[in-house]
Amino acid sequence: ALDAEAQSAPTASNYSLMGRIADRLENAHQAPGVVEFLRARYGSPNIVARVxxxxxxxxxxxxxxxxxxxxxxxxxxxxxxxxxxxxxxxxxxxxxxxxxxxxxxxxxxxxxxxxxxxxxxxxxxxxxxxxxxxxxxxxxxxxxxxxxxxxxxxxxxxxxxxxxxxxxxxxxxxxxxxxxxxxxxxxxxxxxxxxxxxxxxxxxxxxxxxxxxxxxxxQDEVRSPLQRLDAAPRQWRSWTTNQAMMLEALQANGEQLGAPSAHPELDATADIAMALHQTGINNLAEAVFGGKRVTDRQVAEWVEVGSGDLPRELRIAQDNRWAIVFAPYQPITVEFGDGTLTARLRGTSFERAEETLNELIEISATYAVVRTEQGVRLTRQGDVEVTFPGREQLNIERRGIRTFMQEKFQALFPEERETEGIRFPGRFADRAPLKLAQFELQGGWLSLSWQQTEPLAADETEGEVALSTN
Incomplete structure (x- = not known):
């Protein structure tokens, strides 16, 4: 029944629950047929790229x-x-x-x-x-x-x-x-x-x-941190043809599942193309953030680094500091619908000033995604939702927390956001930027592709290299 529900409604919750069931049955040496079925049905690579x-x-x-x-x-x-x-x-x-x-x-x-x-x-x-x-x-x-x-x-x-x-x-x-x-x-x-x-x-x-x-x-920046977090890809494969380099990975640990189907066909005409299944992002986020305590200062730093700006609502108020402890499972998830993207955060504890509330809290926002000439436009559908799962009636304390968190996360999830092309960092900064050619959301998959916007001029490619010949 759970498998049928996951096929018809591929939510992060369903994938997470089935992954934990498979892991517990496997560790208990029970129902090997069920374990084998789940691993096979949800064992496709969830990250694929072509260059x-x-x-x-x-x-x-x-x-x-x-x-x-x-x-x-x-x-x-x-x-x-x-x-x-x-x-x-x-x-x-x-x-x-x-x-x-x-x-x-x-x-x-x-x-x-x-x-x-x-x-x-x-x-x-x-x-x-x-x-x-x-x-x-x-x-x-x-x-x-x-x-x-x-x-x-x-x-x-x-x-x-x-x-x-x-x-x-x-x-x-x-x-x-x-x-x-x-x-x-x-x-x-x-x-x-x-x-x-x-x-x-x-x-x-x-x-x-x-x-x-x-x-x-x-080793230092990728493998060791992932291994410490039990977040190393279960499978990793690369290969090449004369036309492209291909990479695919199954981002999942023992408690997690991969994609339920093969990835969408990648754009063979693009300079870079990739397909991400929501399980790839959710599994990695669970390993990184599951059970972690995140403070208002950390959130502010991440937003400022990511966007170059810090909204007023996320600035640090010394007399009203706050923090959230992420849930051990599904702390941060995304769901890719048909032209929609839903982001959800789950916490088990919320701190504000001197008060602490130990209760499950969910914060979510859904965006409609539309292609533009330069990239994509994400338009939030309604307000950011803050809920306490299992509670229909909220007391004054919880209503106050909901209002406070909505104010903070309305800034984190703005009403509208637009993306543009990608520019190369470091010594590749003079390269022509990449223009988004494809952004499609369907059935749990995000398909992306980019084209370099213009041919490289000769003077842009000739970074001289000394070659010792004595």
């Missing part, structure tokens, strides 16, 4: 322009000079059904001007030359739950040299010149091989820092 190959490539593009001194010995001749490497680094996915794989590629040229010297008895042979090399370095990168993993770089280079002059003793000039030109192909092969090694070593060194930083960040 196009063209988007990854265009936003990862970096120019390389690096000049370095050169000092090496080739076939007994000491070569000194400079080498300038110019090229472009890009990252693009490649087909891998087992895990997401990206190829970082440096394509470029290296030009050099060298003076070669070699002892000829009491005399010195001097060779002035230039070199032109083409090179391509490739590094395989893999996306894993622990962060990025990488393989050693492989580089292919081809060098062609031009001899400008040969200075040798007159008696040996013809013989030496003949030997120099005869050994030229071998010298070019050696120079190309050494350029390959230097380029690979430099590419590996550059990526080693980035990979180490990424893995440390994933």
């Amino acid at each position: 196009s190959a063209d988007f990854i490539e265009s936003n990862s593009e970096r120019a390389v322009d690096d000049t370095r001194p050169v000092s090496e010995v080739i076939l007994g001749t000491q070569q000194r000079g400079t080498a300038r490497t110019v090229g472009t680094i890009t990252v693009r996915p490649t087909a891998n059904a087992q895990r997401a794989e990206l190829i970082a590629t440096l394509r470029g040229t290296s030009t050099g001007a060298n003076v070669g010297t070699r002892s000829l008895g009491r005399n010195t042979l001097v060779i002035n030359s230039t070199s032109d090399s083409t090179l391509e370095a490739r590094k395989r990168l893999f996306l894993t739950p622990s962060g990025i993993e990488s393989c050693p770089t492989t580089t292919e280079a081809c060098t062609r040299s031009t001899i400008l002059s040969i200075c040798a003793p007159r008696l040996l000039s013809r013989l030496v010149t003949k030997q120099v030109y005869k050994s030229k192909p071998e010298a070019e092969a050696i120079a190309a091989s050494r350029l390959e090694r230097r380029t690979s070593d430099s590419f590996d060194e550059q990526f080693a820092d980035a990979v180490a930083e990424n893995r440390a960040s994933m």
